[in-house]
Amino acid sequence: MDRxxxxxxxxxxxxxxxxxxxxxxxxxxxxxxxxxxxxxxxTALRECVTSGHxxxxxxxxxxxxxxxxxxxxxxxxxMEAEAVGGSVHLAEMPPIVARVLEITGAGAVFAVxxxxxxxxxxxxxx
Numbered sequence: 001m002d003r004x005x006x007x008x009x010x011x012x013x014x015x016x017x018x019x020x021x022x023x024x025x026x027x028x029x030x031x032x033x034x035x036x037x038x039x040x041x042x043t044a045l046r047e048c049v050t051s052g053h054x055x056x057x058x059x060x061x062x063x064x065x066x067x068x069x070x071x072x073x074x075x076x077x078x079m080e081a082e083a084v085g086g087s088v089h090l091a092e093m094p095p096i097v098a099r100v101l102e103i104t105g106a107g108a109v110f111a112v113x114x115x116x117x118x119x120x121x122x123x124x125x126x
């Protein structure tokens with residue numbers, strides 16, 4: 001009897017919603033950000049950067065999990081956005097995701113905001 005990938009039946013599929021906001025974008029991943037789903041988020045974020053919307057707010061409120069692969073997507077996006085004059089802001093971090101950033105020290109390289117409204121207000125106007 002094939003049972004598939006261990007834990008697969010419990011994993012919540014990652015969805016990614018992208019909304020343009022002026023010269024920027026709000027990207028809202030929801031579910032588990034891990035090695036199974038990171039490419040979906042990376043594709044959406046890279047599209048924002050390459051389409052001229054490199055000022056990105058990532059609304060983390062829907063994230064239920066983030067592993068090292070997911071963290072790498074966030075870090076890579078930050079570098080890509082900054083290379084073209086953009087930035088990446090994180091908002092509404094659930095405790096489980098905030099802990100990953102804290103443990104790895106990655107939280108120090110991101111602008112992290114309590115609310116989505118604060119993150120949007122921090123974006124430069126264009």
